[in-house]
Amino acid sequence: MASSASRFLAGGTTLIDLMKLHVEQPRKVIDISRLPLSDIHELPGGSVRVGAMVRNSDMAHHDLIRSRYPVLSQAILAGASAQIRNMATTGGNLLQRTRCSYFRDSAMPCNKREPGSGCGALDGINRIHAVLGTSEHCIATHASDMCVALAALDAVVYLSGPDGGRRVRITDFHVEPGDHPERETVMQPGELIIAVDLPPLPFAVRSAYVKVRDRASYAFALASAAVALDLRDGTIRDARVALGGVATKPWRAREAERLLIGHPCSKATFRAAADAALAGAIPRRHNAFKVELAKRTIVRALTRVGAQA
Numbered sequence: 001m002a003s004s005a006s007r008f009l010a011g012g013t014t015l016i017d018l019m020k021l022h023v024e025q026p027r028k029v030i031d032i033s034r035l036p037l038s039d040i041h042e043l044p045g046g047s048v049r050v051g052a053m054v055r056n057s058d059m060a061h062h063d064l065i066r067s068r069y070p071v072l073s074q075a076i077l078a079g080a081s082a083q084i085r086n087m088a089t090t091g092g093n094l095l096q097r098t099r100c101s102y103f104r105d106s107a108m109p110c111n112k113r114e115p116g117s118g119c120g121a122l123d124g125i126n127r128i129h130a131v132l133g134t135s136e137h138c139i140a141t142h143a144s145d146m147c148v149a150l151a152a153l154d155a156v157v158y159l160s161g162p163d164g165g166r167r168v169r170i171t172d173f174h175v176e177p178g179d180h181p182e183r184e185t186v187m188q189p190g191e192l193i194i195a196v197d198l199p200p201l202p203f204a205v206r207s208a209y210v211k212v213r214d215r216a217s218y219a220f221a222l223a224s225a226a227v228a229l230d231l232r233d234g235t236i237r238d239a240r241v242a243l244g245g246v247a248t249k250p251w252r253a254r255e256a257e258r259l260l261i262g263h264p265c266s267k268a269t270f271r272a273a274a275d276a277a278l279a280g281a282i283p284r285r286h287n288a289f290k291v292e293l294a295k296r297t298i299v300r301a302l303t304r305v306g307a308q309a
Contacts, residue, residue: 005027006026006027006028006029006030007024007026007030008030008032008192009029009030009031009032009033010032010033010052010089010092011033011055011087011088011089011092012087012092013080013087013088013092014092014095014096015029018097018104021104021105021106022106023104023106023113032053035053036051037051037052037053037054037091037194037195038053038055038058039054040058040059040062040064042064043197045200046200047198047200048064048065048068048069048197048198049195049196049197049198050065050090050195050196050197050198051090051194051195052089052090052192052193052194052196053090053091054089054090055086055087055088055089056080056084056086056089056093056146057076057082057085059072059073059076059090060072060073060076060085061073067205068198068201068204068205069153069198069204069207070204070205070207070208071149071152071153071207071208071209071226071227071228072146072149072150072153072198072209074149074208075145075146075148075149075209075211075224075226076145076146076149078145078209078211078224079146080218081217081218090146090193091192091193093146093147094144094146094147094150094157094173094185094193096143096147097143097184098112098140098141098142099128099141099143099220100112100121100129100140100141101125102119102120102121102124102140103140111177111181111182112177112181112182112184113182115181115182119136119137119138119139119181121139121140121284122136122139122284123285125286126139126284126285126286126287127286127287128141128222128287129141129284129287130142130246130247130248131246131247131282131283131287131288131290131291131294132243132246132247132248132278132280132281132282133176133247133248134176134177134248134282135176135178135179137177137178137179137180137181138177138181138248139248139284140177140181140248141220141245141246141247141248142174142244142247142248142250143220144244145209145211145221145224145244147174147244147250148209148226148243148244148250148251149209149242150170150196150250151170151171151226151250151251151252152207152226152228152240152241152242152252153170153198153201153204153226153228153240154170154171154201155169155170155198155199156169156170156197156199157169157173157193157196158193158194158195158197159187159191159193160191160194161188161190161191161192162190162191163188165194167197168186170196170250173185173186173187174249174250176248176249177248201228201240202230203228203229203230203231203238204228204240206228206229206230206231206305206308206309207226207227207228207229207240208226208227208301208304208305208308209224209225209226209301210224210225210297210301210304211223211224211244211245211297212224212245212293212297213245220245221244221245222245222290223243223244223245223246223290223293223294223297224244224245224297225241225242225243225244225294225297225298225300225302226240226241226242226243226244226301227239227240227241227242227298227301227305228240228305229260229265229302229305229306231265231306231309234264234265234309235262235263235264235265236260236261236262236263236264236265236269237261237262238261239256239257239260239261240257241253241256241257241260241273241277241298243277243294243297243298245290245294246281246294253277253298255273255276255277256273256274256276256277257273258276259272259273259276260302265306265309267299267303270298270302270306271295271299273298273302274294274295274296274298274299274302275295277294277295277298278291278294278295281294
């Protein structure tokens with residue numbers, strides 16, 4: 001994140017969009033597209049490092065990602081279009097902003113765009129909006145598919161800034177809106193995303209991403225689930241579950257994971273986990289359907305992974 005008066009430009013698939021809508025109006029745009037951050041390689045210890053400038057299409061098709069973290073490859077390929085994936089970057093996807101129509105229309109009230117102006121979605125058309133992680137100030141849904149898979153994989157974001165480098169867990173990188181929906185991540189002014197590290201997670205080879213949307217391509221999730229299971233003799237020894245399309249940030253469903261671990265790989269177990277994942281949901285007038293839709297999406301994803309045993 002550059003200062004409030006400037007923005008870093010990588011692929012431009014979000015920033016340029018928002019500049020055209022007059023939502024983003026930076027005084028200075030800093031082109032970082034030629035920084036040497038376009039590599040994917042294995043680190044000592046088995047982690048995989050993905051540079052911030054790696055294009056989404058390159059990450060989705062990379063052998064290390066496809067073989068070790070199929071859920072991540074699937075999530076990326078479920079997003080946007082091939083043309084956009086060829087331009088969009090890892091760092092840019094992490095900083096992707098909401099597709100809430102009230103945020104993207106500068107004539108409408110939006111606390112995220114203009115703090116204190118109100119949230120038009122609360123009493124407006126809120127079919128696509130969040131049911132988890134919301135506040136009375138914002139119910140905008142986080143739009144990324146890639147970040148949902150990263151949340152399931154315990155990824156770590158590496159930042160560099162005026163005070164040096166630091167590492168932030170992906171589950172701590174994005175923040176819930178609370179009283180300050182204009183603040184979306186823990187990044188400080190002047191900080192730049194350098195890379196994302198994927199820790200070794202052997203059972204991630206048994207993983208899947210399921211996305212439910214209004215049409216088959218180039219549509220954002222109404223609900224999505226990224227899951228991975230460690231199965232031994234029909235019993236779930238470990239699990240990862242993350243949700244998209246239903247929350248204000250990539251949503252790690254730890255309640256669901258706790259209910260899965262130690263239980264048999266069955267529809268009953270999956271449904272109990274799905275119920276736990278949505279127990280805290282706060283639906284609005286038009287998006288109440290998302291609660292059941294998300295539960296069914298979780299069950300479908302877990303069933304798909306369970307069948308890989």
